[in-house]
Amino acid sequence: MEKAQQAIMGHGSDKINDLAQETKEMTSSARLTTDYGVKQTSADDWLKVVSQDKQGPMLLEDPLGRERIHRFDHERIPERVVHARGSGAFGTFTLFESAEDVTCAPVLTDTSRKTPIFIRFSTVLGSRGSADTVRDVRGFAVKFYTQEGNWDIVANNIPVFFIQDAIKFPDVIHAGKPEPHNEVPQAQTAHNNFWDFQFNHTEATHMFMWAMSDRGIPRSYRMMQGFGVNTFTLLNAKGERHFVKFVWTPELGVHSLVWDEALKLAGEDPDFHRKDLWEAIENGVYPKWKFGIQVIPEADEHKFDFDILDATKIWPEDLIPVRYIGQLELNRNPDEFFTQVEQIAFCTSHIVPGIGFSNDPLLQGRNFSYFDTQLSRLGVNWQELPINRPVCPVMNFNRDGAMRHTITKGTVNYWPNRFEACPPASEAEGGYAEYAEKIIGIKARARSAKFKEHFNQAQLFWNSMSPIEKNHIINALSFELDHCEDPVVYTRMVKRLADIDLGLAQTVANMVGGEAPTEATRPNHGRKAPNLSMSDFPPAKPSIASRRVAILVADGYDAVAFNAVYAALTAALAVPLIIGTRRNKIIAADGTTHITPHHHLEGFRSVMVDALFIPGGEKSVKTLSQSGRAVHWVREAFGHLKTIGATGEAVAFVEKAVGLDGQIQVSSGDDLLESFGVVTLRATKPDSFGEFKEIVKGAAGFVPKFFELIAAHRCFAREEAGLHSQVAF
Numbered sequence: 001m002e003k004a005q006q007a008i009m010g011h012g013s014d015k016i017n018d019l020a021q022e023t024k025e026m027t028s029s030a031r032l033t034t035d036y037g038v039k040q041t042s043a044d045d046w047l048k049v050v051s052q053d054k055q056g057p058m059l060l061e062d063p064l065g066r067e068r069i070h071r072f073d074h075e076r077i078p079e080r081v082v083h084a085r086g087s088g089a090f091g092t093f094t095l096f097e098s099a100e101d102v103t104c105a106p107v108l109t110d111t112s113r114k115t116p117i118f119i120r121f122s123t124v125l126g127s128r129g130s131a132d133t134v135r136d137v138r139g140f141a142v143k144f145y146t147q148e149g150n151w152d153i154v155a156n157n158i159p160v161f162f163i164q165d166a167i168k169f170p171d172v173i174h175a176g177k178p179e180p181h182n183e184v185p186q187a188q189t190a191h192n193n194f195w196d197f198q199f200n201h202t203e204a205t206h207m208f209m210w211a212m213s214d215r216g217i218p219r220s221y222r223m224m225q226g227f228g229v230n231t232f233t234l235l236n237a238k239g240e241r242h243f244v245k246f247v248w249t250p251e252l253g254v255h256s257l258v259w260d261e262a263l264k265l266a267g268e269d270p271d272f273h274r275k276d277l278w279e280a281i282e283n284g285v286y287p288k289w290k291f292g293i294q295v296i297p298e299a300d301e302h303k304f305d306f307d308i309l310d311a312t313k314i315w316p317e318d319l320i321p322v323r324y325i326g327q328l329e330l331n332r333n334p335d336e337f338f339t340q341v342e343q344i345a346f347c348t349s350h351i352v353p354g355i356g357f358s359n360d361p362l363l364q365g366r367n368f369s370y371f372d373t374q375l376s377r378l379g380v381n382w383q384e385l386p387i388n389r390p391v392c393p394v395m396n397f398n399r400d401g402a403m404r405h406t407i408t409k410g411t412v413n414y415w416p417n418r419f420e421a422c423p424p425a426s427e428a429e430g431g432y433a434e435y436a437e438k439i440i441g442i443k444a445r446a447r448s449a450k451f452k453e454h455f456n457q458a459q460l461f462w463n464s465m466s467p468i469e470k471n472h473i474i475n476a477l478s479f480e481l482d483h484c485e486d487p488v489v490y491t492r493m494v495k496r497l498a499d500i501d502l503g504l505a506q507t508v509a510n511m512v513g514g515e516a517p518t519e520a521t522r523p524n525h526g527r528k529a530p531n532l533s534m535s536d537f538p539p540a541k542p543s544i545a546s547r548r549v550a551i552l553v554a555d556g557y558d559a560v561a562f563n564a565v566y567a568a569l570t571a572a573l574a575v576p577l578i579i580g581t582r583r584n585k586i587i588a589a590d591g592t593t594h595i596t597p598h599h600h601l602e603g604f605r606s607v608m609v610d611a612l613f614i615p616g617g618e619k620s621v622k623t624l625s626q627s628g629r630a631v632h633w634v635r636e637a638f639g640h641l642k643t644i645g646a647t648g649e650a651v652a653f654v655e656k657a658v659g660l661d662g663q664i665q666v667s668s669g670d671d672l673l674e675s676f677g678v679v680t681l682r683a684t685k686p687d688s689f690g691e692f693k694e695i696v697k698g699a700a701g702f703v704p705k706f707f708e709l710i711a712a713h714r715c716f717a718r719e720e721a722g723l724h725s726q727v728a729f
């Protein structure tokens with residue numbers, strides 16, 4: 001009942017209210033019926049001809065039995081041909097600043113509006129049941145249910161694409177998906193065919209650098225940027241046209257997993273991103289993104305050394321700054337996965353008046369592809385499905401087809417008709433008017449000259465990375481090419497890297513085999529651009545909200561330290577997770593206080609949290625130090641650059657577990673010490689934890705220091721000093 005009410009009142013958008021008409025509640029007062037509405041007396045036994053021992057053959061006559069099996073047999077629909085694995089949520093788009101100078105679309109000019117949205121996140125290559133944390137591009141598709149009709153930005157978390165022309169899409173996807181002879185590997189680019197294609201198809205070079213960067217293994221969907229990738233156009237009331245790219249940036253900053261963590265999560269918690277999104281929304285920590293536009297006046301189309309219609313190129317922000325004008329917020333989880341997340345269908349061709357296409361040849365092909373694929377995935381009437389239907393009236397002469405819902409009254413189904421029923425709208429009435437673009441040309445399979453340059457921006461991207469990000473790209477390429485068994489593939493690919501940077505090519509060649517190039521095939525131009533490195537996006541307000549923090553305990557733990565940290569984490573809207581030696585009650589050192597852990601050491605693993613705290617307590621710490629699994633928790637968290645906090649007797653435990661012979665400093669008394677993301681305080685008093693108010697730099701007290709480090713996401717100084725790689729985990 002509460003949920004039904006929430007569905008109506010909840011984040012009360014037009015779309016939620018629309019869906020409420022279609023939403024049913026399963027309650028104890030409801031009774032089991034067939035699909036045709038007849039109440040059923042049994043859910044357990046098929047109708048049979050029975051003898052006295054109640055055994056006997058089943059009767060085909062039983063409509064309930066047959067209906068149950070029929071319906072089950074046909075439950076699956078084809079999964080998406082790409083982006084099959086995903087999850088999503090409802091939310092709101094709020095406009096802060098009118099963009100009426102460039103567009104007349106009310107969704108981008110009317111600041112009093114709140115537009116309902118649904119966002120679906122996805123990986124690209126894996127099938128529907130594959131793991132969330134694989135290295136891949138992430139889909140970031142947004143449906144705006146505007147008053148003028150649905151507007152879809154079918155975006156990714158990477159601003160460029162592998163191909164310039166849609167005709168190549170089947171090739172790039174075939175090359176990345178499991179190989180055709182043995183259907184291996186699942187949801188991976190680390191195989192011969194993917195890298196064979198990357199070598200042979202040089203326009204993909206810029207994109208594969210992004211995919212090999214940390215952007216390919218996000219910590220959370222909530223910590224990724226979104227990019228519309230393709231070039232669209234905006235039309236203002238004066239009839240002027242601008243080229244536009246859409247981009248949005250998360251409030252929480254842009255953060256990634258580390259590779260070993262991503263690999264392990266794929267096995268230990270394959271639903272990691274799906275659960276993360278769900279948990280944050282359930283806890284009221286709503287993910288938010290600043291929504292922006294990059295705009296180029298029509299007259300400036302040819303002013304750049306790249307073609308602004310080429311989807312393998314970014315528009316560098318020092319040349320074309322992002323103008324942030326609004327906010328996307330997710331604030332409501334779906335009620336049912338299938339009817340909402342699986343059945344939602346996006347189309348790049350869905351635009352509203354004030355927004356138009358460009359001659360971007362990737363976009364033009366996408367405009368055909370999405371609509372077409374929805375026909376085979378969902379059927380011709382897919383736009384009538386509750387999640388897909390607009391919140392404004394739909395009225396036309398499209399008719400019939402499988403699963404048609406709408407009942408349209410009247411005697412005519414064509415235009416023009418003698419009743420003047422349902423005429424086209426005038427522009428003044430909000431009718432979509434195409435921009436009158438002058439086109440004179442010859443019919444040819446051709447691309448503009450600037451499309452043929454494939455390496456400048458790959459270099460720009462590489463040059464703009466921080467040293468740590470560069471290391472991670474080298475490691476990613478070294479991993480991927482190590483999985484290519486065919487020497488032709490990896491020896492050619494390392495040569496290709498010399499088109500980007502000689503040092504990069506030499507280091508990777510050394511790791512994966514193949515002749516290390518001795519000179520750059522193409523000198524590095526040395527240019528950089530802002531906002532390509534993930535480190536360019538620190539959150540405006542540091543926060544640990546929604547961060548998962550494990551607290552490791554055994555019998556005899558220090559309840560004062562535990563309570564102080566647990567309460568502070570809760571106050572900071574983080575998610576404290578008590579990890580015990582067992583899930584049954586754990587008794588504190590005082591012999592009376594106790595807690596019930598959320599998980600036990602074997603059931604949960606350090607990869608599922610952002611940070612670790614171990615309170616003192618002689619007996620508890622002794623038990624933990626004798627547990628190989630507990631030691632592994634500490635080492636793995638250290639190896640994955642996570643903040644580790646320890647107090648009392650746990651300080652010595654952490655020092656020993658990490659075992660770096662004094663390379664990290666720990667507290668020896670009442671001195672609070674932070675060393676490479678390890679915060680320790682050996683001698684604690686009830687007031688030594690410090691009070692949590694807000695996260696500030698250089699705060700005093702154990703808790704504020706611990707939180708400051710967690711808010712920084714990971715301790716990269718540990719990696720820079722080469723400490724994490726000395727620890728076995």
Ligand code: HEM
Nearest residue numbers: 080083120139140141154155156161166169229365369373
């Ligand atoms: C700029 C490059 C591209 C981006 C950013 C992109 C993004 C996406 C996203 C986010 C989805 C998942 C939608 C969802 O969540 O349901 C998707 C699905 C899909 N994309 Fe793309 N894509 C790109 C290029 C292409 C091209 C060039 C084609 C074909 C010519 C294509 C065909 C498809 C198809 C068929 C689906 C499955 C749609 C469904 O079944 O619902 N994409 N794409």
